[in-house]
Amino acid sequence: KQEVTQIPAALSVPEGENLVLNCSFTDSAIYNLQWFRQDPGKGLTSLLLIQSSQREQTSGRLNASLDKSSGRSTLYIAASQPGDSATYLCAALNSGYSTLTFGKGTMLLVSP
Amino acid sequence: GAGVSQTPSNKVTEKGKYVELRCDPISGHTALYWYRQSLGQGPEFLIYFQGTGAADDSGLPNDRFFAVRPEGSVSTLKIQRTERGDSAVYLCASSPVSVGEQFFGPGTRLTVL
Numbered sequence: 001k002q003e004v005t006q007i008p009a010a011l012s013v014p015e016g017e018n019l020v021l022n023c024s025f026t027d028s029a030i031y032n033l034q035w036f037r038q039d040p041g042k043g044l045t046s047l048l049l050i051q052s053s054q055r056e057q058t059s060g061r062l063n064a065s066l067d068k069s070s071g072r073s074t075l076y077i078a079a080s081q082p083g084d085s086a087t088y089l090c091a092a093l094n095s096g097y098s099t100l101t102f103g104k105g106t107m108l109l110v111s112p
Numbered sequence: 113g114a115g116v117s118q119t120p121s122n123k124v125t126e127k128g129k130y131v132e133l134r135c136d137p138i139s140g141h142t143a144l145y146w147y148r149q150s151l152g153q154g155p156e157f158l159i160y161f162q163g164t165g166a167a168d169d170s171g172l173p174n175d176r177f178f179a180v181r182p183e184g185s186v187s188t189l190k191i192q193r194t195e196r197g198d199s200a201v202y203l204c205a206s207s208p209v210s211v212g213e214q215f216f217g218p219g220t221r222l223t224v225l
Binding site for chain 2: 046049089105
């Protein structure tokens with residue numbers, strides 16, 4: 001059974017810092033990995049999706065990498081802003097299945 | 113275009129009552145998913161539809177939970193004899209293909225008193 005772990009559980013940084021959020025998964029037979037953002041009391045917003053054949057994806061100040069062999073993905077946020085404050089979730093889609101297994105998320109607070 | 117919508121946004125009910133939660137997926141998306149999110153946790157899979165049929169319902173916790181998607185678009189999650197432990201946010205997602213990017217709705221917050 002796939003298990004997804006996110007470290008750290010919470011992170012507080014001053015505005016302008018570059019930061020890295022970590023995601024690890026136990027079963028490397030994944031089809032893709034998706035990063036989401038969740039604001040308090042809201043649904044999930046898809047940020048980046050990395051196919052298993054890809055190493056990374058970029059969107060604006062966000063860069064996500066994937067290393068299937070080690071069971072790890074990272075989300076890099078450049079030049080953080082207060083508006084980046086939210087919970088970030090990663091989720092793995094296992095090969096042969098169509099459902100996502102989520103981590104518990106990293107709660108990010110960026111202070112002005 | 114319009115995203116995934118869910119109604120109601122909030123539902124408060126009493127223990128033992130029946131509730132229905134509705135999901136309108138993105139137009140043309142054949143795959144539809146229901147997840148449940150408890151406080152401080154990531155979403156957990158409940159059921160997945162491909163078209164009108166439930167392709168995987170292994171995440172439904174017990175037989176009080178049931179979901180339908182009769183015309184391959186709108187889906188309804190039905191919970192009978194609600195219990196306080198059913199309190200959570202119920203999220204719906206849709207995808208153009210079964211292994212594609214999933215797009216989530218805003219969720220329905222269910223509170224069972």
